[in-house]
Amino acid sequence: MMRLTGHKQVGVDGIGPHTVGADTIRATPAGAAPAAVRTRPADPEPVEPGPVDQALVVTGTTHVGAVLEKVEDGLLDDVTVVEPYACDGGCFGSPLLSEDHHVAARRWNQGREAVEAAGPTPSGVAVARRRPFMPRPGIRLDPDMGRAIQKLGELQRLVRLLPGRDCGTCGAPSCAALAEDVVMERAGIELCPYRDTQKEEQD
DSSP states (O other): OEEEESSSOOOOTTOOOEEETTEEEEEEETTSOOOOOOOOOOOOOOOOOOOGGGSEEEESHHHHHHHHHHHHTTOOTTOOOEEEESSTTGGGGOTTOOSOHHHHHHHHHHHHHHHHHHOSOTTOOSOOOSSOOOOOOOOOSOSSHHHHHHHHHHHHHHHHHSOOOOOOTTSSSSHHHHHHHHHTTSSOGGGOTTSOHHHHHHO
């Protein structure tokens, strides 16, 4: 009969010290004084986060959720910084931007490189503006909530009729923008030569 002393008591008769995780367990005969047991070592020092350039950038809600689940499961121990974005492609993939997010990101990087190459401005002002920033209202289909919901449903129906090419042939920057113009009676659906006329007749 053996008595095991330690934080985690695991052992077999006749077997010496056993290591379970970070604890060392020593078997002692029954009635004998407990042998010296090494206590759990101190927690390791926290790892300093690496530079932002080494961060794991994740875009899109689906991908962000999958990565966060891996973080919770401890499958990304080599990652110290996670930079999640809800929109696909980051902020440039926002649905409020009409420009393609690849083109917008390229133009932003070109402008940033030009500013960095020019160096700091003599006055120390980053951007000179003639007037202060003012809030801009978002997309508002109708002041009445009920009618706004109806127009939103009509807008979604029109988007399904359009090809989704965002070619700009109709004059709008995207198919969604054309659908909004049609709902707001600023344009007609016939401006799109590639729309699905069969679905339009069925509706």
